[in-house]
Amino acid sequence: MVAVAPAASTLAMPVFYQAILDQQVIANISWGTPGSKPIPTVVDTGSYGFWVAGPDAIVNSGSPYLGQMGSCNETVEPAFNWPESSTHAGPYDQNGLKYPYGGAGKVITCPNAVNDTMNFDHGYPSIENVQVAVADFIHIKSSSTTCRGAHYDKSIMGLAPIPATIPGPMLHPELLSQGRVGSSVFSIWFDAPPADINEPQMGTLLFGDVPAGKYSGDLVTLHNAGVDRTEKGYYYVAMPEVRGARIDSKDGKKTTIPSVKPDELPLCLMDSGTWGMKIPSDDKAFYAATGLEADSPFLSPRYPAACTDIPLDAGFELAFTGKDGKTASVKIPYRSLAESAGMEPNTCRLNLQLGDNxxxxxxxxxxxxxxxxxxxxxxxxxxxxxxxxxxQGPPKGLRL
Known part of the structure; x- marks a missing residue:
């Protein structure tokens, strides 16, 4: 597929990313009429299904064991109180639908589904009559017994390529089957990172098009290697070349960073719902090439400055070679990987896992x-x- 002009049959929503706070792709969705409070929704290319916490939904945690209830129960907030919406349809019985994540370390129970309107900010038009599963119970395996302030998901929009046998509401297949978008493609892109690391980086999720003008350099086409795996239904690409320049370098000369097992390169899972990144680079070679160091006793790298002081142009590159032989180089800013203050004063730990294949x-x-x-x-x-x-605002050509 090549980039084409925006079609009439496209739908879009605003998304955002925020270093330190939440390194996932997130959409703030306000459901129904009148609209609910905006509900942070994980836009997840690494999972199936579409659910949102419903009225009086409970999240349980406090046990480190799979399947065992913990001592902590909280009411999910914000949540979608669908009976108060004048535009909802349903509820529709989902026969005990459950969504497991992370080896069942997180299990979402959704007894019902409803249809209603998705509303957005920043001038993006609403999307009407969308079906979503409504969760009433969220169980999280966790050794923490702090029952306030724990991180939990309020909603997840799974966008992985869906096998026909998976039950429950799924947004992308629904839009396609109803003819509401004219192509099986969906695109995700972001604006430049803000100068203030504490501000969100804004982006767009567009169904039905590959728009031009939203990227720089070559757009390369890669085979989705996920279809070749025994476990179908996910997005994978071949491992790209990793390049880095020392942060203290004056000429910015980049070197190729070897992998832990150069003869056994893994495929790379494309998972917008995962925090940070994992790359199979040899950690010592990565540090030598970039000038970073390990934030011991943690296994993550650290940058020798406070997170707020990391230069916008500091980062490493991933070089992807497409089917046509062209190469797309994607720079990963260290600021975007900022996780917390490092173990040494005036340093910043980065959410990047190295050293494993x-x-x-x-x-x-x-x-x-x-x-x-x-x-x-x-x-x-x-x-x-x-x-x-x-x-900056919705793309042109959206169906209103």
């Missing part, structure tokens, strides 16, 4: 790249994203 491109990658997913063509298209001005 694993590869996951989480929300941080999506905040840095332009990514188009095409389930029909079984491809992904990748280019350098985070282009200034690319996500």
């Amino acid at each position: 694993e590869c996951t491109f989480g929300g941080t990658f999506y905040a840095s790249a332009f990514v188009a997913h095409d389930d029909e063509a079984q491809t992904l298209q990748i280019a350098q994203g985070a282009v200034a001005g690319s996500a």
Whole structure:
């Protein structure tokens, strides 16, 4: 697929990314009429299903064991109180639907589903009559017994390529089957990172198009290697070349950073719902090439400055070679990986896992790249994203 002009049959919503606070792709969705409080929704290319916490939904935690209830119960807030919406339809029985995540470390119970309107800010038009599962119970495996302030998801929009046998509401297949979007593709891109690391980086999720002008450099087409795996239904790409320049370098000369097992390169999971990134680079070689160091006793790198002081242009590169032989280089800013203060004063720990032969491109990658997913063509298209001005308001040509 190549970039085409926006079609009439496209739908879009605003998304955001925020280093330190939440390194996932998030959409604030206000449901129904009148609209609910905006509910942070994980835009997750690494899972199935579409659910939102309903009225009086409970999140349980406090036990480190799978399937065992903990001592902590909280009422989910914010949540979608669908009976108060004048535009809802349903509820529809879901036969005990459950969504497990992370090896069943998190299990969402959704007895019903409803249809209603999704509303957004920043001038994006509403999307009417969308079906979503309504959760009444969220169980999280956790050793923490602090019953206030724990992180939990209020809603997840799964966008992984869906096998036909998966039950429950699914947004992308629904939009396609109803003819509400004209293409199996969906694209995600972000504006340039803000100068203030504490401000969100704004982006767009667009169903039905691969728009031009939202990326820089070449847009390369890659095979979705997920279709070749025994476990179907996920997005994977071949491992790209990792390049880095020392942060104290004056000429910015980049070197290729070797992997832990150069002859056994893993495939890379494209998962916008995962925090940070994993790359199979040799950690010592990565530190030598970049000038970073391990934030011991943690396994993550650290930058030798406070998170707020990391330069916007500091980062490493991933170079993807497409089917046509062209290469797309995607720069991953260290600021976008900022997680917390490091173990040494005036340093910043980065949410980047090195040294294992694993590869996951989480929300941080999506905040840095332009990514188009095409389930029909079984491809992904990748280019350098985070282009200034690319996500300021809804794209032209949206169906209203």
